[in-house]
Amino acid sequence: MIYKWANGLFLYQLAPSFFYTRQDLVTWLFMQTGMHQWLLYNSFGQISFDIAFYTMPLLYLVIYKYKPKLSAVTALVMLLVNFCYVQCYTLYPSNSIEGHIAWLLFPIVFIPQNKRTSMLLFEGLRYFFLFYFASAGIWKLAQGGAFSISQMSGVLLYQHNQLLTSSSGYWQAGLILYFIENQHLSYFLYISATLLELCFSIGFFTKKYDRLLVFAFLLFILMDILIMRMPYFEVFPLLLTLWFSKAKKMQVNLLH
């Protein structure tokens, strides 16, 4: 939250003036509400959305502690708030909706009053997280990116042409240019990332390596920041599903 605020990523800081319609059937239905247009040039609406979005987890925690009977309704409201916020937020020039998937799915775990149901949903999220990564690796094979030696150089040029032209003397620009020039080295990075993503499919068969997958994910995020300048912090909550996958007792404590 502090990171997002410090980088001007709250909705009121983006203060959007237009939207970009994405290819999403549910989004098109949602857009009929006109909420995304109501928020344009609307400081009050934007701040209200930010407050609702960022305080809901805390509100849920307080309600769960002092009024547990209302916790299911609060979780449901949190799901609705997250859905509306993420739908609108990602229609503006900000970030992709795919990166916000944890906000959309995690509240579901807190809706059931039955602890066993919550635990099973939590475990379901673990499988989703495995799919999230493994499918990214499969896509790279299916779409052919993994079979093109110049792939990573092309990706880096596409991703960083602004950095390379405006800040050519900067250390990160130098590092990126080095990878672009050395196609085999950058291709090795791309293949390593693909293999790392594919490694997540092992989690469908055993939980034995879940902690290793957590470290693999952290390595992936670190490299993403360093080489791609893409901070994927929004996905972090899904890490909990791997970290606590074997500790049933801890899962119960974590969820309730």
Add this chain to the structure above:
Amino acid sequence: MYLKQLYQHNKILCAAIILFALAQLINNIRQDIAISPIYSYGMYSSRIIPADFYTVPEVFVNGKQLKAQDFSAPQWDNITLPITEFYTQESWNLHQWQQDIHRLLPFTDSVKFVNNISEQQFKKWYTVHLQTILKRKIDSVNIVFTNYHFTGSAFTKANK
């Protein structure tokens, strides 16, 4: 094992989760449009060949060019994304409406799917937006799209 436990505990929930997983799989295989929260995660998976030329947006504030190195990655996105998306949103949004929305859903009015903002309005908004990011007064903002040639080891401005 997981599905068996789920089935024994709650059959409806089990059916819902299987449905979600199947929808996710089918959507990925068909490479279809997204149906929130069902998406595909194939960013940078299709072949991207290094190009010879790149068109790069450049922002000049009070006559001085903004440099990516002076900002964090999200801050820089906050500076450049509005530009790149503004200059493509009109045709993109209209294309979405004509190509898919109008065809797949029973909506007759495009007003919810396209913007009503002129370039002049955008530039006025963008100046205020930049002032908030840079935390200083701005007298002039100039947005330029420059064509660069990538030589294999460096970018040079291309001749117009």
